[in-house]
Amino acid sequence: MAQPTDKPKKGFSRRKFLARSGATIAGSLALLYFGRSNIRSGISQLAADVKFDAGITDFDPMLWFEVNEDNTITLRSPKIEMGQGVFTGFAMLAAEELDLPIDNIKVVHASTSTGPQSTAATGLSNSTASLYTPIREVAATLRETLKLAASKAWGVPISGIQTANGVLTAGSRRASYAEIAGQTQTWEIAKTPALRPASSFKIIGKAQKRIDLPEKIMGEAVYGIDTDIPGMLYGAVLYCPYVGGVLKTADTTLARTNPAVLSVVQDKNWIGVVAKTRFAAEKAIAGIKATWDFEPNYSTKDAIEAITVGNGVTVVMEDEGNATDALNSDVLTSEYRTPMGFHASMEPSIVVADVSGETVKLYTSTQNVAFIQQSIADQTHFKPENSQIMPAFLGGGFGRRAFKHNAIEAIKLSEAAGKPVHLLSTRQQEFQNGHVRPNTHHRLNGKVDAKGKIQAIQHEFATGSMAFLGMPVAKPLLGADFMAAGHGGRVPYAIPNKKTSIWSSDLPFQTGLWRGVGMFANTFAIESFIDELAIKAGADPLTFRMAHCGNTALLQRRKKLLQKLGEQGGWRKPKTDTIGRGIAVCEDHDTISGAIVELEIVEKKIKILRVVQAIDAGLLVNPDGVRQQVEGATMMAISASLYEEATIENSQFVQTNFHNYQVAKLKDTPQIDVLIRESTEMPSGVGEPPLSPVAPAIANALYNLTGIRLRSLPLQAALDSYYQETGS
């Protein structure tokens, strides 16, 4: 089988230097997310998908690795373990080149002063994909560096030195990595050798148990919330409960005279207190009387009106052939909507700030260390060289932690109290003061010819922004957020005439990244519409999709994946007519992901019976890790497709906790089968792609069962309204 080829990375650092302090991150806020070159390529070729890199430029092995006395090696990860299994994948990549058993590799998060830095957030499903080659290179360099040190110590040529199981040997000479590292005073960093070919992999590609699970099943894993440092106090903050509101007046008398309260801080738009216990801090917050300026009577209706095709700034994302002319007669038009949604990560936002003089240490659950450090520099007097960020395990990411959340508040509270302060958001604040997934609106026009071929398709969609939060540079530069919110907006089939335009409007509250970004909503609309066209053409939905896979490499992979999904996923298996079956597919971060859903309706409730997921994500580093991600994405997608919806009434988010924001629970679990299409491409993303086909596959299955076409999420609510309107 052909193997993926490794492209050598650029700018390999060869500093003979072991440590560094106070790393600074250059670049403006916008670049932290996109990366400089990516913005340019995004502007110059709107039609192309932008590739995100890992945002890492420093590959000095001495920065990445530490050889410990017990002959284990510590890898400092510039990416965050948020449940997606990157620590295990990274350990496997390193072990492959280090000739060290994987049990001897420990992975920890790099802090801003101890390891390699990434200027990009952890997310977009790119951690393993983007570091697949670099980590092996830096590990191979470390192996050669150890050999070089041994060759000098022993006076033998480097070519005579072997490595296996963490031991260097040359004839009768023998020393562990730790022994050589202990003896070496001055390191000479070896040249990066050629990487081992995939055909010789011993670790990569074999199912590996996750290295972070033993501590997670013992309750010992340390998340941001678990930070506990000497003298630590607890903070609580009052934020504006109204969307887009600002603080007018605050009466903090009760808090100030409360003996349990040690400090009160009133900022521009929030009031915070510090107390000895969290309970006392929260009680004190409840006693603050504040008034707010806000636009009254804002509701979901207003958000829907703003996010409607035709409103806001528009950017054409693709324009092939002449869709406008081709859509002259016999046109099928459908409109779709998706609602606002919350991340609902199980661990709320958490920051522990420890200010001492001119420096600050921050312990936090974050997907974006660089962004936090830059935000601190912008909004406080702590320059990057004086702030240290210590990331912890995340209790879920999903995009919620891509920005700065409550870092500034925690720092100001710690400064006021003169002690470290633990600041945890409440669930209500997570919902009301987070950054929601913007709602979307889609209008699709399409035309099928007599031979059942789609002649033209036009996708116009409206959305808010996902990536622009806190990035004043990006917005005027790009107009609309076609990169994140517009992701997946183009129609990914071979059709002679197609046109996609995004319409972008600002909502009066923070909107942001959500797992899959725009792919979730756009795939719901496009793949539902493809189903409508298939039905109009009188074609089988699977055959119809395959017939529109042209000759590009990605479309050919899509076709093969669909074929596998159809054959092994039971697409043509006989079924009773109480069961509906639907299919959908997407291409996301170079990964092709498709799903078949089987469902029934029991007492007017949608019950998903089975989901077959098929994925082609190139070479898989850890196949079981990939299965875990596919299953997880499927459950989150079922949750978001059937139930989740954030709404606003009287200028407040209605949903305040899980009692009124329904998510999928164990009872919603269908049988989930995962089909993996082995491929020889470079590894591509797996955390997000399997999420997006689920909503349209459910909608298509519902149509298959009932003949009812539901065009808005969440689908259970859409079905309820259908029953209500029709009195059925």
Place this chain on the structure above:
Amino acid sequence: MMKINVTINDVASAFDVDPDMPLLWLIRDEAKLKGTKFGCGMAQCGACSAHVDGELVRTCSYPVHLAHEKKITTIEGLSANPNHLHPIQQAWLEVQVPQCGYCQSGFMMAAAHLLEENSNPTEEDIKNGITNICRCGTHPRIIKAILLAAKLKNNGTTN
């Protein structure tokens, strides 16, 4: 303030705390056992689940004074013998359940309790009996692991 006597994971301690404070904060911030998590503060998600005198309790919504003179078991004490894993933990490792892991202590405490009440649960019993929330979508593996744990426990094949 009130003096609360509790035995947590077989260790007897006394704490001087606000009697209305949720038990969760005593466990986490006073006894410094961080395995029990906060997810909602409203008895909705189960991340804070622990056993109080053998009952499954969502500690975020359980005032400490109710725990006075009681025995509490948290994830750190789930396995009575520190050298051995509880069958639930064994099954969890075997099936590779956790993703971010944040909800898992609560799920394991709920699952261990379920097995105490029903040593041979069906898939339906599990789906209806446990209402905790996992946002990473470990649902299918949780169900599989509980079925496996019941087998391990009933066969006495725990190590």
